[in-house]
Amino acid sequence: MCFKKDLIACVDMEFNIANNTKVDSKEIVEIGVVIIDSARNEICSFSSKIRPTSGRLSDNTCKFLSVSRAEIVSSPSIQEVFKNMEQAIAPYLPRLKYWCSWGDLDYVVVNHFRRKLGLQTKLFSVVDYVDAQETMAMNVPSVRNKLGLMDAVEDYGDGWAGSHHNALDDARNMASLVGFWRV
Template sequence: MGHWLVLDLEATTEEGGWPVDEMEIIEIGASLVDATGREIDHFQRFVRPLRRPLLTTFCRELTHVTQNDIDAARPLSQVWPAFERWLEPHHPRLQGWASWGDYDRQQLHLEWQRQQLGSHLSSLAHTDLKRHFAKVRQLKRPVGLHAALALAGMSFQGQQHRALDDARNTARLLPLAFDGRTG
C-alpha cells in the first residue's frame, strides 16, 4: 500500500478573510502517512511573506505564529525547494496528496505560478478530504476539521491553525474518509 502526503498551509489574512490571490503562505506543515494514517515522516517550516511581511493581529492570534517566526523565516522560493528535497525519497511510494478543503491546493498552485516554482505535487492527484469525508459520511455539507474529528469520535490534538498539527489531525481522518469506517 502506498503513502499519502497530507498538507496544510497557514497564510496571511485579516478578520473577514482575504481573497486567495491576496494571501501568502506563512507556514507549511506536511505529514507523510501510510494508508492507516500512521505518520512516517513530517515537514514544518515558517515562510516569510514578500508582499505583506507584517502579520495582522488577527492572523497572529488565529495561527499563534509570531512576527519573530516570520522575520526569521526564508521566503517560499527557498522553503519550497527544501520541501521538495524532503519529499523526494518518498516519491516512489506516494499515491497522492490531500488537504482539508481545496484552499491549500489553490494557494499552492497560485504561488507556484507566481514564483515560477516546480513541484512534484503538480503531477499527483489531490484529494479534498473535507468533501470526501462529507460524502462518505453522507453529510448535508462539508464540515470543519474540528467537527469532523468529533463526528469520528476523536478530539483535536495540538494547536489549531498551526500547519503541522492541522495536517496531522487531517491525516487521522484519512482512513475514515476513504473507507467510511467509524473511529
C-alpha cells in the first residue's frame, strides 16, 4: 500500500542539565511529539517524562522544567517511553514526510541514545529529519540563524501558548511555524 507523505512530526526534548556539555552527559527527561497535517492541524500528540538512565537528576533541571524530582525519577524508562510513543504514532508513521526539532541537539542526543541503548524507533531511524531552526533561517530572510523558539513563535507563529520548556507545549508551538519553510 502506498501512502501520501503529508504529515510532519514536531518533536521537542528536555534534558537533564549537567555541568558537562558533551552529548554523552545529556539525559532525555521529557519528550513531546505533535503530528500535524499540511494545514497545521494537530492529528496526534504524545508526551512523557523520562527517568534518567544514569539515575542522576540535577536540582537545576527540576527548577528549569518546573517539576518535582519525584515526578521525573518515578517516570518510565526511555525504553518504555519510546515503545509507548511508537505505539501512539504508529498509524501515522507511513504518512510522515519528516520529523523536526528546533536546532539539532534533540537529533544528536536521541541518536546517541539509540546507539548506546539499542533503542528501536522508526520515527528516529526511518523518517527523515529536518532542523527546523536552520531551515527556517534559510527560507525566511528576516530570521536570524539562532533565533530561539519562543522568539520565532512570537514573531512568526501564532503567539506562544503554554509553558516554555514543557516538551509538548514547545512541540505545539514549533508546529505553528511549519508553514514558513519548505522541505
